[in-house]
Amino acid sequence: MQTAANKYPFFAYGLPTMKITDASVCPYPDGDSTLARMALEAAELGFDSIVAIGEGGHRVPGLEVLRGTVISASSQKDVIRQVRGPVARRADVVFVNAGDTSFNRAIVSVKEVHVVRNIHNARRNAFDHVAARSAAEHSVAVDVSMAPIIQYRGTRRQRVLQRYADILSLQRRYGFPLTISSGACSILGQRPVRDVRGLCALFGMTGGEVSEALGSIGRLIEPERPVRVVR
Template structure:
């Protein structure tokens, strides 16, 4: 999805962090920092009725938009497809943990995946290439730039993370797939104000427009798309209720 910075006035203060831990203090801190909404990320394999109840309570008590994200960790593309189908019934947002070549590609080829998380995980390269970039654009799969990858990495290796982020952005500019920025926060100490994230993203050669798109326009698009998912009967065909 392509965004335009001229639309910023329509999204003022609508910043979203689509990958934080399902923790009350983190949700409260996100609100204090100025986020309009967050997505609470749970591991698909650990998700159960007790966690579902905790999520419902957090959502009820919160003053900001809350969505549920299930992160899928899998060994092969076949397992990915099975877990994605099951996740779609339980979650608002489906995220696939990247890193492995075959998983990165399978995620980019799957329209029911919303986010490919950290395709560069445990790699020397970005985990993305022109083939995956085209697939991600075709299937509206957003690629995640997770700030915890940068902030929690040893100083000796941060240059590699910066290089990976810059390569992702170079591919994004050429092929037009979506990129989102998340904190990956597992405690309130991992969180940053949106304006601080804007400043940090300069290190990754992101323009102000690209940073805004990754923090506001694309996350809101993901939320809106999934809120309306039940109204779509085919790709591009939506049911309309007459009043």
């Protein structure tokens, strides 16, 4: 008999299917599109889930909406204080805006931090090999936002592509997770998965790496751990 377990072997082992996730969108009132509308568009564009900054918990058929929060701080102490606050505790995914080298090295070792974002605005080499190794050890991801590639022109976009290529070379060496986000504040900023692949190819990301990055939010919020006996 043809069952799901026969057809798709991963069902038999209880492994979750990989969800294609847009790692950050900023819905209304920060942007011009509501969360429900952005979720509707994301489902049409081929995403299985989205992370909404500041909001979450909405039910949209066929799409999971996760709640995200962004922490902007200047010191590790400030980050630790904020991640233990009520807003960060309610969030499914905690993002921290990247800063200088010492700040980035420090935040990747904070347990509650899931993703380092805004890496394109940080100085060159702000995310270095030490931070990369630490991020890999603590399973902290680095976010690659499509918004600057789409919106910037000229030298600004060239600089963003250089940063992303640099991050990609570190990722290939140290193996920390990457996430891909549209960073959209409007439905006009959301792009189909196929276009995301094309945009990521601009800085040398392969199709396999893009697929893995799109699915890494699921692994961050539910990391693979050894089986525990619950009594």
